[in-house]
Every structure is written in structure tokens, then in C-alpha cells.
Amino acid sequence: MNIAKHMEAIFIVAAVLGGASAMATAAVPASAKANAPVVAKAPAGDMQVVTITAKRLSAAEKAAL
Template sequence: MNITKHMEAVFVVAISLGVSGSYLMDAIPEAQARSYSADATMVASGDKMAVVTVSAKRLTGEEKLAAGSRG
């Protein structure tokens, strides 16, 4: 297929893809970043705070080596 013969069609398709892509990208809202750092006033006031407690036995040296050699 000789592309120079169909250059007008290639141009029209490229422009239509560009315009439709631009239209679709404008429909997507921008991301809004929020900061969720712990505020000193919130900590001092005694509001609810998530606390995670992990209870497990510590591994011995042999158990660490055995766990590391599995994968």
C-alpha cells in the first residue's frame, strides 16, 4: 500500500484521534492530594487514634535461616 496516496486519510484519522483523546482527557478529573499527618492538637486532645498491636514470638537464628532458604 502506497502511503503517499492515502496521506489525507492518515491525517484525518490522526486529527480525529487527537481531538477525541483530548476531549476524553478533559473529562477525567485531576487528582486531589490530601495530607493526613497527625496534628499535635489532635494527639493532645485525646481523639480516636488507630493503634495496631502485633503479638508474635521472635524467630531464632535457625528459624530465620530456614525461612530465608524456602523462597
């Protein structure tokens, strides 16, 4: 496939995508912007813990896979 032959179409597609993304992100109202970052914290008592009891593979076992 000759890319030089299709450079005009590639440029037009890139320009259209850039314009569409600029229009989509420009319409965000000021009230929707967050002033402070949102931090999610789980209560200490409800935290789930996963314990893995399997042994690690040796180098010979890894090579056999």
C-alpha cells in the first residue's frame, strides 16, 4: 500500500478527529470540573485480604512450561 498516495485522506481524517475531540471537550461546564481530587478510601475493617499458599516454580519448572 502506497502511503504517499493516501496522505491527503489521512490528513483529513486526523483533522476531523482532532476537531471533533476539541468540540466534545470544550462543552464541559465549569460546575462539572472538580476543584479537589477525589480520594476513595475503604474502611479498614472491610478490606479484603487474599492469601496465596502456592509455592513458586523453580527455573527448571518454568523452562518446562
